[in-house]
Amino acid sequence: MAYEVVIGLEVHAQLLTASKMFCGCGTVFGTAPNSQTCPVCLGMPGVLPVINRKAVEFAVRAGLALHCTVAPMNRFARKHYFYPDLPKNYQISQYELPICEHGWLEIGQNGTSKRIRIRRAHLEEDAGKNLHAGITGASHVDLNRAGTPLLEIVTEPDMGSPDEAVAYLKALRDILVSQKVCDGNMEEGSFRCEPNLSLRPAGAKEFGTKVELKNINSFKFVKAAMEYEIKRQTKVLNEGGKIAQETRLWDTEKGETAVMRSKEEAHDYRYFPDPDLVPLRISEEMIEEARKSLQELPAAKHKRFVEEYGLSDYDAGVLTAEKDVAGYFETVTRSTGCSPKEMGKEVSNWVTVELLGLLHKGKPRADGSVEPLTIGQSPVLPQALADLLVMKRKGDVSGSIAKTVLEEMFATGKSAAEIVKAKGLTQVSDEGALEKIIDEVMAKNPQQLAQYRSGKEAVFGFFVGQVMKSSGGKANPAKVNELLKRKLVQ
Numbered sequence: 001m002a003y004e005v006v007i008g009l010e011v012h013a014q015l016l017t018a019s020k021m022f023c024g025c026g027t028v029f030g031t032a033p034n035s036q037t038c039p040v041c042l043g044m045p046g047v048l049p050v051i052n053r054k055a056v057e058f059a060v061r062a063g064l065a066l067h068c069t070v071a072p073m074n075r076f077a078r079k080h081y082f083y084p085d086l087p088k089n090y091q092i093s094q095y096e097l098p099i100c101e102h103g104w105l106e107i108g109q110n111g112t113s114k115r116i117r118i119r120r121a122h123l124e125e126d127a128g129k130n131l132h133a134g135i136t137g138a139s140h141v142d143l144n145r146a147g148t149p150l151l152e153i154v155t156e157p158d159m160g161s162p163d164e165a166v167a168y169l170k171a172l173r174d175i176l177v178s179q180k181v182c183d184g185n186m187e188e189g190s191f192r193c194e195p196n197l198s199l200r201p202a203g204a205k206e207f208g209t210k211v212e213l214k215n216i217n218s219f220k221f222v223k224a225a226m227e228y229e230i231k232r233q234t235k236v237l238n239e240g241g242k243i244a245q246e247t248r249l250w251d252t253e254k255g256e257t258a259v260m261r262s263k264e265e266a267h268d269y270r271y272f273p274d275p276d277l278v279p280l281r282i283s284e285e286m287i288e289e290a291r292k293s294l295q296e297l298p299a300a301k302h303k304r305f306v307e308e309y310g311l312s313d314y315d316a317g318v319l320t321a322e323k324d325v326a327g328y329f330e331t332v333t334r335s336t337g338c339s340p341k342e343m344g345k346e347v348s349n350w351v352t353v354e355l356l357g358l359l360h361k362g363k364p365r366a367d368g369s370v371e372p373l374t375i376g377q378s379p380v381l382p383q384a385l386a387d388l389l390v391m392k393r394k395g396d397v398s399g400s401i402a403k404t405v406l407e408e409m410f411a412t413g414k415s416a417a418e419i420v421k422a423k424g425l426t427q428v429s430d431e432g433a434l435e436k437i438i439d440e441v442m443a444k445n446p447q448q449l450a451q452y453r454s455g456k457e458a459v460f461g462f463f464v465g466q467v468m469k470s471s472g473g474k475a476n477p478a479k480v481n482e483l484l485k486r487k488l489v490q
């Protein structure tokens with residue numbers, strides 16, 4: 001039997017606020033256990049939560065970026081469950097009235113794009129962390145994360161394959177990072193995915209029983225977990241079995257999923273409005289403010305790069321894949337003083353091929369080890385690269401010399417002008433000097449000269465190469481071509 005896969009996704013994105021959702025404690029990752037706690041996030045009796053205004057602003061901004069409707073009237077609810085890292089024994093979340101609803105985002109490129117609908121995005125607080133690694137065998141709880149603001153973003157079951165689900169996750173992460181509301185750091189748990197997945201006979205209308213996969217923190221694992229789950233469910237169904245509605249965990253070492261618990265229904269949580277928090281009203285003005293603070297979306301930036309800089313779809317894709325790379329590219333182009341169309345393609349090549357190549361190779365450290373650098377760590381600043389490209393454009397250095405100069409700039413942090421001056425790398429465009437080199441090359445290669453003069457034009461390239469070589473790569477190639485054409489025929 002052929003089955004069709006139906007996937008929906010829940011993402012928990014940690015909002016980049018300085019303090020927690022309902023108290024003033026900090027949200028820095030990796031601090032000493034329980035050092036960022038207070039009576040509110042420890043769930044002491046008698047304390048009162050206060051809503052973090054920044055978290056609300058970020059949620060509204062994210063919602064607008066995801067084309068959601070922002071609810072003017074919001075309510076926080078208590079979601080009850082017992083777990084040692086949840087000191088209140090309930091989590092403050094949103095239930096009937098989430099802050100954002102009915103949005104969408106697009107995956108895929110022009111022509112093959114698909115819209116994934118977002119059912120809702122709501123604000124809630126995170127739980128703490130249980131640690132089971134004590135030497136004594138005891139378990140410990142770290143409540144630093146308890147109360148950290150999360151935006152839970154839930155899609156409709158619109159994805160039909162693990163690849164589509166991963167494309168959605170990447171697009172969502174890019175949007176949240178571009179809006180500066182989440183750092184997208186999956187290793188630190190700032191962006192966690194929970195796919196729910198079901199199979200149904202191909203062409204069927206009704207959904208199959210869905211299985212939820214819990215808190216996966218890398219795109220690679222999320223894909224592997226979904227692929228495993230498709231195989232497992234196909235086998236169960238083919239053998240005449242039934243899929244149990246349950247939550248499963250991905251075991252990275254075994255490469256398989258295992259039952260964590262049978263799935264609860266919403267009524268199991270006994271949601272009710274949190275009496276400690278008044279309903280939250282979001283005014284038109286606040287939504288307008290958020291609209292003004294919206295940053296350019298990755299897809300819009302891609303389109304703009306193609307139009308404004310005259311780049312290919314591919315180049316625009318490489319540059320906009322990372323916000324910092326896109327920013328670097330734009331600063332370099334602007335710093336050359338030329339128009340975007342004049343310099344766009346050239347700067348794009350130098351950034352995506354040469355500079356990213358050097359960054360990828362990294363810079364050896366004192367102990368001899370090498371680690372790739374990010375564009376933010378580049379020893380060559382945008383203005384310095386722009387200066388080099390302007391020198392090349394003016395003909396002061398040739399293309400091949402410019403590459404050597406960039407490597408030197410990368411290694412030493414010196415400016416292009418300093419390196420060119422110190423090493424005498426200025427391009428030779430002077431006709432007298434070039435003619436002298438050409439005469440020498442012709443004298444040394446009488447055989448090739450005779451071949452050329454007898455009509456074998458392919459030898460021309462040989463002469464260009466020889467002249468470039470004896471000039472140490474400094475000869476202006478255009479001038480060399482022009483002079484050779486004249487001299488070889490004489």
Ligand SMILES: [Zn+2]
Binds near residue numbers: 024038
């Ligand atoms: Zn606190």
